[in-house]
Amino acid sequence: MIHPLEASRGVPAEVRAYLAELVRRTAAVCGPRLVSVLAVGSLALGDYRHGRSDIDVTVVVDPALPEPALGELASALAHPCLPCPAAGLELVVYAADFVAGPADGAGYLLDLNTGVLLPGKACFDATGSPSFWYVIDRSVAHQCGLRLYGRPAREAIAAPRPPDLLTAIRASLREHSDGEGHLADNRVLNGCRSVVFCRTGSWAAKRRAAREIAADAEEFRPLLEAAVRSFEGPRASALPLPAPAVRAFLAWAAERVEEAARAAGV
Incomplete structure (x- = not known):
């Protein structure tokens, strides 16, 4: 049975028909082997921006799902076969036994990126994939994933171990510090979200995290306010934030994460 988008609780009207x-x-592709379909990322955190945000979806399937079904699913969901109204779709399929425990590693069966503003990708082998994105996404899914079908997020996906999650956050900050392939505003806001998680143990929406950091890190307030303004517009009009200020903020964020890791004995 398809859930009435646990959705109406927080999924914007612009994407409800698409998600349904x-x-x-x-x-239809997975049949009785489908365990859960969950909206994660900005949809789950209540910070989806139409024209800017991707749609992030996690699918959990019985490990007995026939392998050819994964290719069939990738084809069925690819844009423009299924036109994506957002910047893009980032969909990850996991086996239920893998995500039932606090797994480390990428571990996916299918990693699909598709849409107008996303380079197309359909990967069926997680070997060699950087694990940190997937560990963080599973943490967000466990905390607040919106059930679109099947078992609720907390029943389907276990929280990662704290040391694994801190390692993933460190790697994420290194990736954003390098900057390649990421908008400057998103690099800054991901840094804010990482620091707030280390302080509170909960994932926050990017703009809310920026407001929290700006309240007690005066020196970065102009940068954070500019990043939020930029994030509120479409990707094509993203503001060119000053590179030295972005680097300085991300170095500061990395120090805060290291402090949290030392305090946790990681």
């Missing part, structure tokens, strides 16, 4: 069709197609 995504669930229908996923259920």
Whole structure:
């Protein structure tokens, strides 16, 4: 049975029909092997920006799902076969036994990126994939994933171990410090979200995290306010934030994460 988008609780009207069709197609391909379909990322955190944000979806399947079904699913959900109304779709499929425990590593069965503003990708082998994105996404899913179909997020996906999560956050900050392939505003806001998580143990929406950091890190307030203004517009009009200020903020954020890791004995 398709859930009435646990959705109406927080999924914007612009993407509800798309998600309902995504669930229908996923259920048609996976049949009784489908365990859960969860909206994660900005949708789950209540910070989706139409025209800027991706749609992030986690699918959990029975490990007995026939392997050819993964290719069929990738084809069924690919844009423009299923036109994505957002900047793009980032969908990850996991086996239920892998995510039932606090797994480390990428571990996916399918990693699909598709949409107008996303380079297309359909990967079926997680070997060699950087694990940190997937560990963080599973943490967000466990905390607040929105159930679109099947078992609730907390029943389907275990929280990662704190040391594994801190390692993933460190790696994420290194990636954003390098900057390649990331908008400057997103690099800054991800840094804010990482620091707030280390302080509170909970994932926050990017703009809320920026407001929290700006309240007690005066020296970075102009940069954080500019990053939020930029994030509130479409990707094509993202502001060119000053590179030295971005680097300085991300170095500061990395220090805060290291402090949290030392305090946790990681």
